[in-house]
Amino acid sequence: MTDDEVVEALRVVASAGTLPPPATPEAVTSAEEVIGFSLPPLLRRLYVEVANGGFGPRQGILGVRGGAAQGNFADIADLYQDGPDPSGRIPAGLVLIYDWGCTIWSLVDFRDPAGDMWCNHEGACWPQGVNLAEWLTGTLAGTLTVETLLESQPTS
Template identity: 75%
Template sequence: MTDDEVVETLRAVGRGRALPPPAGADAIDEAERVIGFRTPPLLRRLYGEVANGGFGPEDGVLGVSGGHAQGDFRDIAELYQDGPDPSGRVPAGLVLLYDWGCTIWSLVDFRDPAGPMWCSHQGELWPQGITLGEWLIGTSTGTVTVHTLLDSEPAVERDQ
């Protein structure tokens, strides 16, 4: 699916939801300044053309400043600035995008314009093998769920 098709699909899905208005370029630029990486082009388009967050799975992804919040988390830059991982296991440039609950997060990789998706659960972090566009379409249609994310979790021996 092309970026144009993802934008149009999420715009159509969003018509039935109460989404915030699109973000201004200044809010997106400020998030990039705080994070230290450019927003993947698809995410930048979605924030600027569809809505400032709120699209995607269930109650929607976090926006940039002034956009969709999720629980106690106001926006991606504030959350990134506060430090996504006190253990230091999350590399710079991986940005928390969606909180599934129960310490399960979906993260988007700002280091790569394609926006590869990652998952974090109970201190473990692994790539999902899909891009932001695939993740957004999958979460919007129900083919990507918290269960499919956890099913892809690598087997890691943990200290008992």
Template identity: 75%
Template sequence: MGDEVVEAVRNRAATGSLPGPATLAAVTEAEQNIGFPLPPLLRRLYLEVANGGFGPAEGILGVSGGASQGDWNDLAEIYQEGPDPSGQIPAGLVPVYDWGCTIWSLVDFRDPAGPMWCTHEGDCWPQGINLAEWLVETMAGTLTVDDLLSTQPTTH
């Protein structure tokens, strides 16, 4: 599925709506600051196609010099400062997309497949899909914030 995702993002980049590819130095710096390697698909997208901006709506964060989102300039910055001051997000889960209303999609950098997680109001839970699936579904508009929240575990 990785090649199909790369091609879909490449087609979107051809419209001129995405930033150019990241530099190897920016990707390496992000990996060093985060303390985990980027999942191979994400690394490939950043280096070969676009430095963020792809995915749902305005797209995911890039590494240094790429797409920003709100007050966040890049993945390493948000990972270090974090959208969750409660510390409930495990190490290696990197926020990549802000849905609004304190709802974030995160990529698990501890696993090369890049499993996706969601965080909202102090809860953090796995989505049961990987980065490739998440990108395909969000770019097609078939995965929405309501879908993410429907998988949120109930807390008592």
């Protein structure tokens, strides 16, 4: 799917009224300032044009300030605030966006405009081999699951 097709597909989901309203441009800018990287363009569009998080798998991705939370996690900047990862296992610019449970996270690479997706589990961090558009398309179709994420983990 193209970015426009992803935006339109998520607009259909948003029209059901189950997602938070879109983020303000100021909330997005504030998150970028905390994180130190610009949001990938598709993620920015989704937050500002469709909904402030809540879309994607199950209960949906985290939003920026005022958007969808997940458990104790308020927003993507809140998670990133203390630094990308004190252990050094998660490179700067990778932003936690979705908690699958059992310490399994999907992350978006803010260093890349395509928003390459990464996975973090039990101290290991690896690329998922898909970008944000492909990740969202897979979660909408039900073809991208926590099991497929763990299957992509490199063996060492």
